[in-house]
Amino acid sequence: MAAVNSSKLSLSKSQLNVMSKWNIMPYKLHLIFTFLLLFVSLCFSDDDHEMEEFLKREFSLSKPYQGVGSLGSSHWELMGDAMVTTDQVRLTPDMQSRQGAVWSRIPCHLKDWEMQVHFKVHGQGKKNLNGDGLAIWYTKERMQKGPVFGNMDNFTGLGVFVDTYPNEEKYIERIFPFVIAMVGNGTISYDHERDGRPTELGGCNAMVRNQKHDTFLFIRYIRQRLRQKIKMFLFDIDGQHEWRDCLDIPGVRLPLGYYFGASAITGDLSDNHDIISLKLYQLTVLRSKKEEEEEEDVVTIPSVDNMELLRCKTLGQNEEGMSGLAIFFTVLFSMLGCIFLVVIGMVVYSHWNESRRKRFY
Numbered sequence: 001m002a003a004v005n006s007s008k009l010s011l012s013k014s015q016l017n018v019m020s021k022w023n024i025m026p027y028k029l030h031l032i033f034t035f036l037l038l039f040v041s042l043c044f045s046d047d048d049h050e051m052e053e054f055l056k057r058e059f060s061l062s063k064p065y066q067g068v069g070s071l072g073s074s075h076w077e078l079m080g081d082a083m084v085t086t087d088q089v090r091l092t093p094d095m096q097s098r099q100g101a102v103w104s105r106i107p108c109h110l111k112d113w114e115m116q117v118h119f120k121v122h123g124q125g126k127k128n129l130n131g132d133g134l135a136i137w138y139t140k141e142r143m144q145k146g147p148v149f150g151n152m153d154n155f156t157g158l159g160v161f162v163d164t165y166p167n168e169e170k171y172i173e174r175i176f177p178f179v180i181a182m183v184g185n186g187t188i189s190y191d192h193e194r195d196g197r198p199t200e201l202g203g204c205n206a207m208v209r210n211q212k213h214d215t216f217l218f219i220r221y222i223r224q225r226l227r228q229k230i231k232m233f234l235f236d237i238d239g240q241h242e243w244r245d246c247l248d249i250p251g252v253r254l255p256l257g258y259y260f261g262a263s264a265i266t267g268d269l270s271d272n273h274d275i276i277s278l279k280l281y282q283l284t285v286l287r288s289k290k291e292e293e294e295e296e297d298v299v300t301i302p303s304v305d306n307m308e309l310l311r312c313k314t315l316g317q318n319e320e321g322m323s324g325l326a327i328f329f330t331v332l333f334s335m336l337g338c339i340f341l342v343v344i345g346m347v348v349y350s351h352w353n354e355s356r357r358k359r360f361y
Ligand SMILES: [Ca+2]
Pocket: 132, 163, 164, 165, 166, 167, 192, 195
């Protein structure tokens, strides 16, 4: 106890010393305090701390799906094999060669949003004998049939794919179902045979098929231009409330006025692909003046900053190996060349030296 007391005493003495120093330099104290405050506020100024959420009913789809697929006044339109039941919008049934979709009729002009997708993928097929998956869209085009999870290829905008069948078998390290995101500008094709790897922005595996508990996918898009991010959370671990970050990509530039949709496709293999609800929340994000100024330019074509960089990350290993090998051979041949030149030089020099000696004698 005595030791503690003395240490307390010495601490208070040193504190007094420090305090007296601070009294001499009030400006320093003020500065330190300001920096601390700034640091703390920066640490806590995460996106979640400055957001308010508003459910936008016109962009949301939920039970009892009033008028969907029958009334022209509904905000949502069905396509292909999609059908409405009391419990879900079934994009495809568990049958071969089906495709279906549900599309919003209204273009969305929100800057910052979060789409909360409650979905269900289930069927008779055993693991990896099911397919092909479903997609969530924010695109310029709507109501188009096609090969990309039941939507057109060369789409313009954002596609998030819940891919349930591994088409490319050589990458056995990837466990399916696998969720990826892709941004198209109208000219980029989705490579079905390679599960979209050449154009993916990133993704994660997610055990979302034949689950007893509910499965969700959240797509969050905030700060158009400056800090755009797509975040996906999955509710898939034994029904516990556990969310996982799936991907987080800054610099995703999406134009305003695109349409939300969901689609699915089956081929030789099939599944029921169900949408239970789509809930769109408007997010209110505070922006600095600088951020507002930087966002003034209107985005007309979807793009992703550092897209080439992202591609290199996913494609790159073979290319990197090749360039390493090329460097090795370049260095090897340069060294051999140098040695050859030195040897030639020595031979020439010795000949010259000998002939000079002969001249002297
Ligand atoms: Ca696939």
